[in-house]
Amino acid sequence: MIRPHEEVYGRSLPFGERPALLLVDLMRAYFEPGEELFIGSRECLESASRVLAAARAAAVPVVHTRVAFGAGGADGGLFFRKVAPLRHLVGDGPLGELMPEVAPADGELVVVKQYASAFFGTTLASTLRVQGVDTVVLAGVSTSGCIRATAVDAIQHGFVPIVVRQAVGDRDPRPHEANLFDIQAKYGEVWEEPDVVSQLARSIA
Template sequence: MSRALLIVDVQNDFTEDGALAVAGGDAVAERITAFLAAHAAAYEVIIASRDWHDADGDNGGHFAEAPDFVDSWPVHCVAGTEGAEYDPLLATDTVTHHVRKGQGKPAYSMFEGVTDDGSSVAAVLTAAGVLSADVVGIATDHCVRASALDAIAHGVRVRVLTDLIAGVAPEPSEAALAELAHAGAELVESSAA
């Protein structure tokens, strides 16, 4: 049975001092790096996603000068900028596939993006025979939630490693985790992985 690790949006703009900073983002990057050092060999596929928005335009209404923080956001993770790069505390040397999402449009799930060679996440998982995936990253209440739900919809057994995620706010993060559990995800700490 093939396993995958899905690392969602551990980027400078989503960690401390970023355009959409999530408290604890740097700590999550460090913990994911430590987890990879100990467990990378347990995964046939390790996919890391990044928001990679166009510099021009509003990216399909995703960027706004007066954002509602539900459907529209301040400018963030613009392609080729420091904010769009992986947090430097995240080691990416064991990542097998890098995914960029949100070019010119809103995109929350890594399944909406493409790898460097133009493949979808679903195609990568299918080609590798992945039956189970562990999901980690930022932000619990947005892109982690969307990516995990899409993995479940793809037929993959999902575990969310709860000590390797960070959310924007406690209440929506708790609601997202409850939704994921109801959808069939297992919520565990990385020590159980």
């Protein structure tokens, strides 16, 4: 007998006691009209800015990520070969800059990565663990790429992934919605922005 979908997938994971906010790849490349990686909207950036303000008010740790490759993209391997627009992120050019709305404040870590997941090939997991973090709140781009990959790796590293629905974006609503559906079903939790902001406010010591 095949059980109903809700009995197989979608159990809830609790928002933990020690969250951190992870802002994934909110770089100019995704928000500059006419660029190959442009996602067509700034709504997720505006939402991420509000979530960031709430995290800072609650003294919740904040980590930013951005993508940058060495000369020729040699440190990007097959991923760099597969995704042609990544060539614009070689070095420290303007398209790799984090957007002013979510610019890092003093003391906020910026992780430079080469692959989709913020955990792959970086020290992110150990950095969060030593701070006692149990929950990673995710905002950024793109939902079907770096957000999904980071959510999957977060749960595999023992952190509860909380994806802020309004604070993530993609180039097309179809992969965006499909991946939010899958994340909620199997890899983490998808929360509305107001609920995340309220929860962060409760984190104030």
